[in-house]
Amino acid sequence: MPNNLALGKEQLWSRRQLLKLGLCGTGLAGAAALWQMANVKSQSIVKVPPTEIAASEGVTQPMKMLRNFDYGTLKHENGRTIREFSLTAGTSVIQLNSAVSYNIWDLNGHIPGPTLRVKQGERVRILFLNKAGHSHSLHFHGIHSSDMDGIRPVSNGSATIYEFDAEPYGVHLYHCHIEPVTRHIAKGLYGMFIIDPPNPRPPADEIVLVMAGYDVNDDSRNEYYAFNGLPHHYMDNPIRIYKDQLIRLYVLNIIEYDPAVTFHLHANFFDVYRTGMTMTPSEKTDVITMGVAERHILEFAFRYPGKYMFHPHQDAIAENGCMGVFEVINS
Numbered sequence: 475m476p477n478n479l480a481l482g483k484e485q486l487w488s489r490r491q492l493l494k495l496g497l498c499g500t501g502l503a504g505a506a507a508l509w510q511m512a513n514v515k516s517q518s519i520v521k522v523p524p525t526e527i528a529a530s531e532g533v534t535q536p537m538k539m540l541r542n543f544d545y546g547t548l549k550h551e552n553g554r555t556i557r558e559f560s561l562t563a564g565t566s567v568i569q570l571n572s573a574v575s576y577n578i579w580d581l582n583g584h585i586p587g588p589t590l591r592v593k594q595g596e597r598v599r600i601l602f603l604n605k606a607g608h609s610h611s612l613h614f615h616g617i618h619s620s621d622m623d624g625i626r627p628v629s630n631g632s633a634t635i636y637e638f639d640a641e642p643y644g645v646h647l648y649h650c651h652i653e654p655v656t657r658h659i660a661k662g663l664y665g666m667f668i669i670d671p672p673n674p675r676p677p678a679d680e681i682v683l684v685m686a687g688y689d690v691n692d693d694s695r696n697e698y699y700a701f702n703g704l705p706h707h708y709m710d711n712p713i714r715i716y717k718d719q720l721i722r723l724y725v726l727n728i729i730e731y732d733p734a735v736t737f738h739l740h741a742n743f744f745d746v747y748r749t750g751m752t753m754t755p756s757e758k759t760d761v762i763t764m765g766v767a768e769r770h771i772l773e774f775a776f777r778y779p780g781k782y783m784f785h786p787h788q789d790a791i792a793e794n795g796c797m798g799v800f801e802v803i804n805s
């Protein structure tokens with residue numbers, strides 16, 4: 475049942491209302507449908523708290539990235555709609571803290587790459603230009619033909635086009651697939667790829683969190699970790715969300731060198747839509763384990779104002795940068 479732990483008083487349905495609709499005694503399925511209806515109704519307008527976004531956040535843009543989706547450019551060819559994206563691989567230096575900088579590969583000047591967003595069934599075209607001084611590629615998760623699988627090297631200074639139909643709906647990802655893949659991903663060539671379902675999900679404050687690591691001394695272990703590129707950023711700059719409003723997290727674990735991490739949310743429980751490939755949640759929990767490249771939709775609302783941490787429960791990973799705070803405020 476979606477968010478029944480987190481619903482506000484105004485969203486609760488009385489027995490009288492249930493009787494009116496003839497749903498008393500229809501069991502869990504009927505009740506679940508009702509909760510969903512109540513939720514949709516109450517969430518018809520989504521409000522996003524004011525968020526300070528620096529004019530230029532540099533190679534990382536953690537505040538902007540939270541709610542920033544790249545829908546590409548719509549083109550019409552031969553009676554078909556195509557959603558076209560341009561991705562350029564380059565080189566940048568990221569400042570991980572006041573003492574440590576690190577050479578990375580970026581996509582469109584940023585790490586992680588942009589969150590691409592399409593609808594199931596649309597034709598997707600990716601124009602990939604490699605200016606990163608080394609052979610790279612872009613491999614998309616999804617269903618497509620082998621020649622669009624993105625494992626062939628694209629040499630420095632050249633370009634290629636990937637084109638496929640967007641399926642199936644879910645939270646997916648793209649990343650470079652040139653060996654050693656660990657290194658090519660860990661140095662920055664990855665991003666989230668959301669395929670929306672044919673019937674949209676209920677309105678919610680939608681937030682992207684990409685977990686990644688940095689191996690700055692080439693020992694095949696991560697010294698730093700981050701949500702959305704920059705270690706510890708959301709500890710110092712909490713993510714403001716409204717009390718009682720449905721939050722839809724799109725979470726991706728792309729931490730190389732660690733076999734799996736968890737995602738834990740304080741003082742609440744979330745509904746899990748595994749790989750974002752279902753319209754109803756499969757479980758409710760407050761900690762979920764994610765192997766490399768696993769990703770989910772997690773939904774929740776907070777009942778009480780205040781500050782609430784989120785982090786992997788591998789606490790050393792959290793302490794080394796993969797840690798943040800939601801600041802729940804009254805609307």
Ligand SMILES: [Cu+2]
Pocket residue numbers: 609610611650651652658659663
């Ligand atoms: Cu690469």
